[in-house]
Amino acid sequence: MSELYPDSHIEIDGIAARYYETFLNLVTVGKYGRFIDRAIGDMEIEPEDRILDLGAGSGYNARFMAEYIGEEGKILGLDISKEGINQFREKFNDKLNVKVENMRIDQPLPYESQFTKVLTSFVIHGLPHSAREKTLENAYRALQRGGRFYLLDYGEFELSDLPLYMRVPFRIAECEYAYDYIARDWKEILEQFGFEEVESNQYLGGFTRLMTAKKPGPG
Numbered sequence: 750m751s752e753l754y755p756d757s758h759i760e761i762d763g764i765a766a767r768y769y770e771t772f773l774n775l776v777t778v779g780k781y782g783r784f785i786d787r788a789i790g791d792m793e794i795e796p797e798d799r800i801l802d803l804g805a806g807s808g809y810n811a812r813f814m815a816e817y818i819g820e821e822g823k824i825l826g827l828d829i830s831k832e833g834i835n836q837f838r839e840k841f842n843d844k845l846n847v848k849v850e851n852m853r854i855d856q857p858l859p860y861e862s863q864f865t866k867v868l869t870s871f872v873i874h875g876l877p878h879s880a881r882e883k884t885l886e887n888a889y890r891a892l893q894r895g896g897r898f899y900l901l902d903y904g905e906f907e908l909s910d911l912p913l914y915m916r917v918p919f920r921i922a923e924c925e926y927a928y929d930y931i932a933r934d935w936k937e938i939l940e941q942f943g944f945e946e947v948e949s950n951q952y953l954g955g956f957t958r959l960m961t962a963k964k965p966g967p968g
């Protein structure tokens with residue numbers, strides 16, 4: 750995969766993508782799975798939900814979401830990582846309603862008012878801000894009226910306020926875009942893009958959070 754944004758650390762492919770889940774569970778001493786389980790639980794997924802997962806990676810989150818989806822619901826993941834897409838397909842090869850496509854999320858997508866929920870998890874922080882804006886436009890357009898957008902990513906914090914065991918991995922793993930991400934007011938940004946009822950659930954002491962925002966309309 751040639752890099753779209755060479756300064757980004759989220760364009761994960763090859764060996765890094767193959768061992769991404771194992772790596773996260775190791776550095777968080779097994780806490781990563783429990784954190785994702787809680788965050789996905791907070792999405793209040795209904796069996797009939799149609800969910801778009803922007804930057805779905807290997808389908809780690811999709812596996813948790815699929816527990817809530819019935820035959821009438823569906824999950825569509827989008828990603829550009831060959832290895833991530835292969836792993837996603839391996840996980841769900843027996844499920845017709847959980848799919849992944851090779852598509853950039855920071856360019857106009859062909860989806861309009863089709864989804865009840867859109868998730869993007871640990872992708873936005875690693876994009877330049879102009880690409881984040883394109884991604885938010887895609888999320889808004891893909892949602893039906895009254896649908897919910899979920900931004901699962903870092904919280905807003907001062908790096909110096911974090912305990913050492915969080916500050917060090919952040920400094921080692923993260924790119925310049927992530928520093929910019931944690932300093933921005935994401936409630937205000939989501940509202941600028943037309944979302945309302947913006948709420949947050951925090952995890953790992955505020956290191957990560959799930960922001961929920963509604964596209965205006967009934968529901």
Ligand SMILES: C[S@@+](CC[C@H](N)C(=O)[O-])C[C@H]1O[C@@H](n2cnc3c(N)ncnc32)[C@H](O)[C@@H]1O
Nearest residue numbers: 759761804805806828829830833853854870871
């Ligand atoms: C840090 S991983 C997160 C994967 C998954 N959402 C999760 O939480 O486990 C970031 C993912 O975003 C994908 N990605 C990065 N830039 C992208 C883009 N412009 N369009 C689509 N996917 C992208 C990468 O390939 C990678 O799989």
